[in-house]
Amino acid sequence: MRAIRGRLAAAGDERGSVLVAAVAVALIGAMLAAVVVANVIAASRASGVDRARSSEVHAAEGLIDDVYLQLETTTPCRYPASGTVDAGAAPSQIDASATIAYYDKDGNKLTCASGTVTGAPVTAVVTSTAEDESGRSRTMQSKIVLTPSVVSGRGSAIFAANSIMTTNAFTVTTTLPDEKADVWVDSGDVNCNSGVKIDGSLIVANGGVRMSGACRVTGDLWSKNYVEISQAQSAGLASIGGSLYATANAAMNSGVKIGKDIMLTGSLTTWGGPSSIQVGGVRRTGLATSQIPVYVPKGLPEVLYRPQDWTGFVTSGDRAAAYQQWVRTNAAANSAPSWAASRATTGGTQLQCTVAGASYDLNGPLLGPAVPTLFDTRFCNQTTFQNGVNLQLRADLVIFAKDFYSTGNFSVTSKDGNEHKLWIIVPDANANGVAECSGGIGNIKGDSGSLAVSPITLFLYTPCTIDTNNSTNLSGQLYGGTVNLRNALTVNYVPIGIPGVDLPSADTTTAGYRVDVVYKREIGTP
Numbered sequence: 001m002r003a004i005r006g007r008l009a010a011a012g013d014e015r016g017s018v019l020v021a022a023v024a025v026a027l028i029g030a031m032l033a034a035v036v037v038a039n040v041i042a043a044s045r046a047s048g049v050d051r052a053r054s055s056e057v058h059a060a061e062g063l064i065d066d067v068y069l070q071l072e073t074t075t076p077c078r079y080p081a082s083g084t085v086d087a088g089a090a091p092s093q094i095d096a097s098a099t100i101a102y103y104d105k106d107g108n109k110l111t112c113a114s115g116t117v118t119g120a121p122v123t124a125v126v127t128s129t130a131e132d133e134s135g136r137s138r139t140m141q142s143k144i145v146l147t148p149s150v151v152s153g154r155g156s157a158i159f160a161a162n163s164i165m166t167t168n169a170f171t172v173t174t175t176l177p178d179e180k181a182d183v184w185v186d187s188g189d190v191n192c193n194s195g196v197k198i199d200g201s202l203i204v205a206n207g208g209v210r211m212s213g214a215c216r217v218t219g220d221l222w223s224k225n226y227v228e229i230s231q232a233q234s235a236g237l238a239s240i241g242g243s244l245y246a247t248a249n250a251a252m253n254s255g256v257k258i259g260k261d262i263m264l265t266g267s268l269t270t271w272g273g274p275s276s277i278q279v280g281g282v283r284r285t286g287l288a289t290s291q292i293p294v295y296v297p298k299g300l301p302e303v304l305y306r307p308q309d310w311t312g313f314v315t316s317g318d319r320a321a322a323y324q325q326w327v328r329t330n331a332a333a334n335s336a337p338s339w340a341a342s343r344a345t346t347g348g349t350q351l352q353c354t355v356a357g358a359s360y361d362l363n364g365p366l367l368g369p370a371v372p373t374l375f376d377t378r379f380c381n382q383t384t385f386q387n388g389v390n391l392q393l394r395a396d397l398v399i400f401a402k403d404f405y406s407t408g409n410f411s412v413t414s415k416d417g418n419e420h421k422l423w424i425i426v427p428d429a430n431a432n433g434v435a436e437c438s439g440g441i442g443n444i445k446g447d448s449g450s451l452a453v454s455p456i457t458l459f460l461y462t463p464c465t466i467d468t469n470n471s472t473n474l475s476g477q478l479y480g481g482t483v484n485l486r487n488a489l490t491v492n493y494v495p496i497g498i499p500g501v502d503l504p505s506a507d508t509t510t511a512g513y514r515v516d517v518v519y520k521r522e523i524g525t526p
Contacts, residue, residue: 055094056138057522059087059130063096064142064520067126071146073291073512075121076100077112087130098128102146115290121146121513127523142520146513157181157200157493159503160483161300161435161463163188163207166196166215170485173199174493180219181493186297189225192217196485200493201242205297208248211239220245220260222295232256243281245292252277263292291512300435300481301501303461305400305427309500310374313398319376323399326369327352327362334364353380356408357388367415368393378402378427382442385410393420393456400425403442404462412452419455421476421496426462437464437481444480446472457494479503 063085070076077100084095102110102121110119124144131137157172158164164185174181180200189207192198192215201219202209208225211217216233220242227246229239232255243260244250250264254272261281262268268285270277284291307315314322331342342362344351355362366385372395377383383401385391387408392415404424414420429439444460445467451474452458458476460466466480468489475492485491497503 056130056132056136057140059094059096060098060128060138060140060522061520063087063098063128063130064126064140067098067100067128068144068515068517071100071124071144071513071515074115074288075102075112075117075290075512076115077117081115093133094130096128096130098126101125101127115288123518139523140520141523143518145516145518147516148513156184156479156503157477157491158183158483158485159186159300159477159479160184160188161186161480162482164190164482165484165486166190166192167194167486168488169195170487170489171197171199172485172491172493173197176493179493181491182219184298186299203295205295215239217241222246222293223248224295226250227252229253229256238280247289247292263287265289265292300463300479301503302428302431302433302435302463303425303498303501304431305376305378306500307374310372310398311499313372313374313396314369315374319374319400320379322373323375323377324352326375327355327366330364330366331362333367334362336361336363350380353377353382354384354386355389356386357390361387362389365390365392368395368397368420370394372396374398374400376400391422393422396421398423398425400427401444402426402440404444405447406445407447409449410446410451412456412458414453414455417455419457421457421459422452423459423461423496423498425459425498426464428463435463435481437462443467445469452476454492457496459496459498461498 063079067076067079070079079098079100084097087094087096100112101124102112102117103123104110104119105122110117110121122145124146126142126144127139129137129139157174172181172183181198182201182203183198185204185207187206190202190204190209192209192211193213195213196215198217202217202221204223206224208227209221209223210228210230212230214231214233216237216239218241221227221240221244223246225248227244227250229252231253233239236257238257238259241259244258244262247265249266249269250262251269251271254276257278259280262279262283264285265287266285268283307319327342331340336342337360340361340363342352342355355366357364366389368391375398378400380402382403382405383399385406389410391412393412394415401424404426412422424444426441426444428435429441430436441462441464443465444462447469451472454475456475458474461479463481465482465484466478467484469487473490475494476496477493478491
């Protein structure tokens, strides 16, 4: 016992050391826990701030993308037009809005009010700000280049100033690459029926359209007024291969197929319900007029008898006497009877106004001049080619007439196999800048198998009526006051125009633009 006590006395008093050690360990653990908690809180706060920043940036950027889409059809000054859009949900409510500043080619800022820009914008700057409920905000900005959206063409295949009638398997087509054959109706309604096919666009600038009986348009259809499609195409074909645009209401039957979009300022009625028709693109109704392509009546251009416009053509001298001599020379070359009307030099004021290809008259073809030539037959009450007249061209030819009629398998061919052009023009009698069917002028009418065989291209013009019947075929263009197209007529669109005349075409600029982005970046909130 003495030994144990001695050893304990020599060792000293160590009572409570374990407790001290335990307390020290606890303090160290608490300090470590505090550090961990502090780090977690800091990371959580940083994550929350970063999430808020990301949400605001993404909201602002997304709104700019929405503006890009709006610019394809409209010219917004602000988006939305008033207030803000809800760009984020819980836990953070985010509201956003964007302003659009437009600039012309010289960098001048343009005035924008109520969705209308004064001037021709070339560039724009979109500034979008998104703000959360705490007042924090982020701003994105984008500079863009604007290219006007354009429906382009090189002139209409057919232009009717007043009205048009299409029926009985009429076809307008084209063999030109990347070119559509547009039909333009300046004023009046269109009733398209009975197997009509337009291999291009139909523009009705001041009227409505009714389609039935397998009438179809492979391009776009634009109508000022109502559009009614009462019958679906067979074999799954589209009634309209492109888009339907109308500043009015539209109605269509079950099974009707539209290749691209339906864009209406009015409403859409579908007999059979919304799902009963097929639409390859979007359906948008109740649009503003500025949100679809804009077409306005242009008026038939005035064409006058101006020989000086026909550079390179023989135009000197008496062009009426030259025409008469041309017919007589052909009749003599064909050994026509001496008493034939085509050979007459006396007997009235209407000599050579009616030419027949039969043996009793011309007795053969009508060979065109060897060089481009202009003839004037306005002395005739009506210039008539009938009973198998074959006009064989060796060069371009223009005939100015008061009224023109062809019948009995009249044909125009190329004598040498080369391309040649023929213009048959009933010129306006009153030079006042407006095409008018007055002053004694008349129509152009083709009956009974009239034909212009490729490579011949033909331009028909009259402020009165163009009337085609009975298997007429031609390549070229038709511009008239009223145009009647029927009975297996085929028009192959080849644009040749009229010298000295600015012909209206289907070119139009919409209210929208193609958008090309120069940059998109975050900026300090203004």
